[in-house]
Amino acid sequence: MPEIAIIGSGFAALTTVRELRRRGIDAPVTVISPRDELHYVPSSIWIPAGLRSADGLRLPLTRFLARHKVRFVKASVTALDAARHEITTDTGAVLRADHIVIAAGARFLKKLPGIENAIIPCEGIAAAEAIAARLPSIRKGTIAIGMATNPNEPGAIRGGPMFEYAFILDRMLRKDGRRDDVRMVFFSPSARPGQRLGERAVDRILAEMARRGIETHLGHKMVRIDPDRVVTEGGEIAADLILFQPGMTGPAWLADTGLPLSPGGMVRADEFCRVEGLEGLWVAGDSGSYPGPDWLPKQAHQADLQAKAVAANIAAQLKGKAPATRFTPELVCIMDSLDRGMLVFRRGRINLTLPALRPLHWLKRAFEHHYLRAYR
Incomplete structure (x- = not known):
């Protein structure tokens, strides 16, 4: 057999x-x-x-x-x-x-000098635990959150979680009364990060960052990450906590x-x-x-x-037949902000973006419960 x-x-x-x-x-x-x-x-x-x-x-x-x-x-x-x-x-x-x-x-590309000084969120659950451990000690200072891609394969990127972390940490700091004392900066070599989501989605994301007071440092090639700063060709970002999602291979x-x-x-x-x-x-x-x-x-x-x-x-x-099933290119993403979620959907010529809504946060949580039932 x-x-x-x-x-x-x-x-x-x-x-x-x-x-x-x-x-x-x-x-x-x-x-x-x-x-x-x-x-x-x-x-x-x-x-x-x-x-x-x-x-x-x-x-x-x-x-x-x-x-x-x-x-x-x-x-x-x-x-x-x-x-x-x-x-x-x-x-x-x-x-x-x-x-x-x-x-x-x-696996994530780790050729950038000093990348070990950043937490890479999508490396796994341990990375999220590391963020949780570091966050309470930041009463004043700067949190820098960024993403990049594989220069040889621009689609090899997972950027959605970085937007989520930016919005979630902003929300947490506001609830704790620390946000006024903690600067937040989002950085990327791309002038418009998240373009796979669609132009309208990028506009919404950047507008939401501006609304929340999250600064942006975009369009500058990265040079290195030091223990206390992100260095790019367009300047430096002094930071007490650095989250960075590199491209994949x-x-x-x-x-x-x-x-x-x-x-x-x-x-x-x-x-x-x-x-x-x-x-x-x-x-x-x-x-x-x-x-x-x-x-x-x-x-x-x-x-x-x-x-x-x-x-x-x-x-x-x-069963003695030729392969005939093509995979479906489809993007479904609910970008969470702890109490709301923004939906992005792409399939064929359809590119739908919904603003951050409370029901979408609960939909994301409900999907998790549904998906994991097969493995519990």
Whole structure:
């Protein structure tokens, strides 16, 4: 019987498992990952405010994997032989599968000098805990929040959480009566950060920053991050707390696989989420570089849509049919500000933006509850 191996244990990997089983595929499935938990990072923005706890966002996968009859290998992938369909791990084990799904996520570029002096929020739940630990000590001073992209692949960016942190921290400081004494600055090499959301959304975001008194330092190339300042070609920002989201690239082990890679270091895929030119190799989520509009997002929702296409196409091949399911390019984002949320939706020619509304905050929380039911 054909075997399926999935590299990763995040959104794309687990959605692939669910969709394969939903389609009646009973082939052996192996998940390879160093982590046997799902970390629901989208809700980590609420950890500093106490709306969520770190433990509440770490979901053990033991029951989920057993329910779907999945073999779990706790290991990190170190190599992949595309011709032999063999995966090598840091335990020394070599696994072979007829279909291999690369859903290992991305890693953040850390070439900027001094980047270790900043907290990178989307690195995970621990980063949100670090922000929560630092914030109470800032009674006066400056918080600098910024984002950048991969210069070789402009779409390899996850900027939405940085806007959320700017608005959430502003709200928290106001509630504590500290906002007048804490300067906030948002910085980016882009003159209009967040352009994948659409021009109207960028206008709303920048207008909201101005309304809240969040200063902007935009359009200047970054030079370095010192312990107490952000240095750009357009000047310096002295700061007591620095949050910075760099651009993304693929997992380091991809470099020696011989897989087709994009200029930004991600696996090149077609509209069916197949690795270009290779049979039985698939990619879903942030590890891949896909055809589509220039606003194609790097976010959990898009990873889920790509995983659904992967599962549908593997199921088709196992039934002797050609892959026919294209992934849907779609951006859905509720940018939260602790008590309100701004909705951005893009699909095809549709680009909808709704202003910050209280019901959208609660919708984001309700979606989290709904999504995680499958893993509890």
